[in-house]
Amino acid sequence: MNEDQNIETQIWNYMDGTISVEEKALIEGLLLNNAKWQKVYSEILQLQILMKNDIELDEPYMSFTKNIMEEIAALQITPATKTYINKRIINGIAAFFMILIGGLLIYGFTQVDWTANGNVLSSFNLPKLDQTKYFTSQFMNTFLMINVVLGLILLDRFLAKNMNRQKQQHT
Amino acid sequence: MNAETGDNEVINRVLQGDQQAFAVLVKAYRHFVFTIALRYTGNREDAEELAQDVFVKAYRSLADFRHDSKFSTWLYTITVNTSSSFLRKKKTEIHSITNERIFELANTAIPVMNRIAMEQKSKAALMNSVIRLLNADDATIITLFYEGDQSLEEIGQIMGITSNTAKVKLHRARQRLKEKLSTHFSNELKEMRQ
Numbered sequence: 219m220n221e222d223q224n225i226e227t228q229i230w231n232y233m234d235g236t237i238s239v240e241e242k243a244l245i246e247g248l249l250l251n252n253a254k255w256q257k258v259y260s261e262i263l264q265l266q267i268l269m270k271n272d273i274e275l276d277e278p279y280m281s282f283t284k285n286i287m288e289e290i291a292a293l294q295i296t297p298a299t300k301t302y303i304n305k306r307i308i309n310g311i312a313a314f315f316m317i318l319i320g321g322l323l324i325y326g327f328t329q330v331d332w333t334a335n336g337n338v339l340s341s342f343n344l345p346k347l348d349q350t351k352y353f354t355s356q357f358m359n360t361f362l363m364i365n366v367v368l369g370l371i372l373l374d375r376f377l378a379k380n381m382n383r384q385k386q387q388h389t
Numbered sequence: 390m391n392a393e394t395g396d397n398e399v400i401n402r403v404l405q406g407d408q409q410a411f412a413v414l415v416k417a418y419r420h421f422v423f424t425i426a427l428r429y430t431g432n433r434e435d436a437e438e439l440a441q442d443v444f445v446k447a448y449r450s451l452a453d454f455r456h457d458s459k460f461s462t463w464l465y466t467i468t469v470n471t472s473s474s475f476l477r478k479k480k481t482e483i484h485s486i487t488n489e490r491i492f493e494l495a496n497t498a499i500p501v502m503n504r505i506a507m508e509q510k511s512k513a514a515l516m517n518s519v520i521r522l523l524n525a526d527d528a529t530i531i532t533l534f535y536e537g538d539q540s541l542e543e544i545g546q547i548m549g550i551t552s553n554t555a556k557v558k559l560h561r562a563r564q565r566l567k568e569k570l571s572t573h574f575s576n577e578l579k580e581m582r583q
Contacts, residue, residue, distance in 0.1 A: 227560060264578075265563070274517055276427050282441070286441055290445060295404065295448065
């Protein structure tokens with residue numbers, strides 16, 4: 219950043235009031251005694267006044283409000299999100315994952331041999347898991363069935379929501 | 390009664406079933422919402438459609454307005470989000486233009502704008518011409534700060550950035566506006582100083 223830009227930045231901050239009391243006093247001193255600072259200040263002040271007083275808002279067409287009121291006449295206000303989101307369910311899910319992560323961490327730490335030194339890798343004795351014992355075909359079928367049922371429930375909700383929306387638009 | 394208290398009273402009336410009261414909010418904020426939409430779209434037809442969409446969305450989600458910010462801040466957040474989505478959908482750089490595009494636009498538009506500004510001798514016309522040369526984000530942040538009565542924290546909330554980032558963005562936007570003014574409208578500026 220060159221010197222001019224630095225002066226500009228500090229003057230903008232001074233005008234916005236986003237500087238400390240000490241910085242403010244310092245800048246006011248410079249504005250009183252330094253010609254360069256005074257020149258930049260007058261330029262920025264002119265721009266500041268233009269932006270404050272001379273930016274005009276555009277105007278929409280005359281029928282704008284009428285069109286909106288006609289459009290919302292057929293609509294209803296959606297209930298507040300907090301009324302249909304059950305905080306207990308969210309807290310329950312959060313607690314489940316916290317316990318799961320905590321449990322895994324505790325299990326991991328208890329498996330570490332803290333006295334080991336030298337060749338650390340050789341001191342690990344990882345248990346061998348027999349995956350076929352847990353992932354049986356019965357387990358997989360049940361798992362898939364639950365997912366299919368959950369998927370159908372979600373699809374049903376989605377379609378019902380769309381139908382309700384269409385009904386509202388037609389009425 | 391300040392604007393915030395007035396808005397909250399109207400909102401409560403709408404939530405209690407007085408749908409017509411919503412017109413008060415539309416009338417109070419239509420110019421600003423339309424202006425922000427226009428900064429993004431660059432043409433009145435799309436801006437009108439977008440601004441209407443913003444008010445319809447605001448009406449439907451009015452129950453979600455939690456009164457922990459100004460209604461205007463909440464409404465402008467919907468405006469900026471809807472406008473950004475509109476730009477993404479269109480996939481055209483209508484107003485969010487690159488430097489090359491700004492240069493190209495400046496070459497063709499500035500003589501006309503200069504003439505208009507000179508003819509009207511109006512500072513407002515000059516400022517509106519310069520604002521049109523900025524990209525949508527710069528134009529929006531300047532409009533929100535100077536015309537929308539929004540603080541840096543509120544601008545941060547509206548644009549989904551921190552207040553510090555909003556401060557930096559505002560500073561850069563003002564610098565670019567100053568550059569555009571001194572590059573393309575130096576004569577008008579000199580006239581104003583005299």
